[in-house]
Amino acid sequence: MIRFLLLLATMLLSSLLSAASLNPGILASSGFLEAHPDVHWRVLAMQRYRKGNYTEALDLFRRASRYADKSAQGMVAEMLWQGKGAPADRALAYAWMDLAAERAYPQLAMWRERYWQQLAPDEQRRALTVGKAVYAEYRDSVAKPRLENKLRLARLDILGWMDGADVLLPAANGNIGIAGQHDRVYNQHYYDPNYWDPKLYWKRIDNEWKAAVTVGSVSEKPLP
Numbered sequence: 001m002i003r004f005l006l007l008l009a010t011m012l013l014s015s016l017l018s019a020a021s022l023n024p025g026i027l028a029s030s031g032f033l034e035a036h037p038d039v040h041w042r043v044l045a046m047q048r049y050r051k052g053n054y055t056e057a058l059d060l061f062r063r064a065s066r067y068a069d070k071s072a073q074g075m076v077a078e079m080l081w082q083g084k085g086a087p088a089d090r091a092l093a094y095a096w097m098d099l100a101a102e103r104a105y106p107q108l109a110m111w112r113e114r115y116w117q118q119l120a121p122d123e124q125r126r127a128l129t130v131g132k133a134v135y136a137e138y139r140d141s142v143a144k145p146r147l148e149n150k151l152r153l154a155r156l157d158i159l160g161w162m163d164g165a166d167v168l169l170p171a172a173n174g175n176i177g178i179a180g181q182h183d184r185v186y187n188q189h190y191y192d193p194n195y196w197d198p199k200l201y202w203k204r205i206d207n208e209w210k211a212a213v214t215v216g217s218v219s220e221k222p223l224p
Contacts, residue, residue, distance in 0.1 A: 035154035038067035058085030068143035073100035095131035148198040
């Protein structure tokens, strides 16, 4: 499951570039990442996870989860289930997977049911209890507005740019300047509505999850 979630998270990042022909440098720009904290924290979490820094990765996936990132929420669930980055807690893991499956994405809903079936009766009761706090902080009705506010504030900056103007991206060292043609992207690409309009942004994510149905197999091995 972790392998699938990491693959999906990578696919979501790739779609940010391919769908609008965006320059990869955009994902490293402070402006884009500040307006997309779901992407920002997920990228950092994936990097820490792949290096084996599970405690840091778990914390960063939680941060991404605050902005309604379902792949991050699924990763939190799996890490808690397996005891990576924190002591194993199957009841809490179920609460997080239940949260991740909130939008009824098939892969996450399937794993939620698998979790539930493997919980003992006392774990099931506890899962329902601890889930209240998880939902209070991370459910869509609370988490989506956090990201939407970021996107709306960022969209206001669009009005400050003239049509056809270039956007200067910061270099890797954080300095702003023209380091080369690859550091410049056209306004219409950087400000593609699919990445700044909240409704279009959520729709794009939903479409990515639908496309990922063929990636995850409903016949995966049983949980450990």
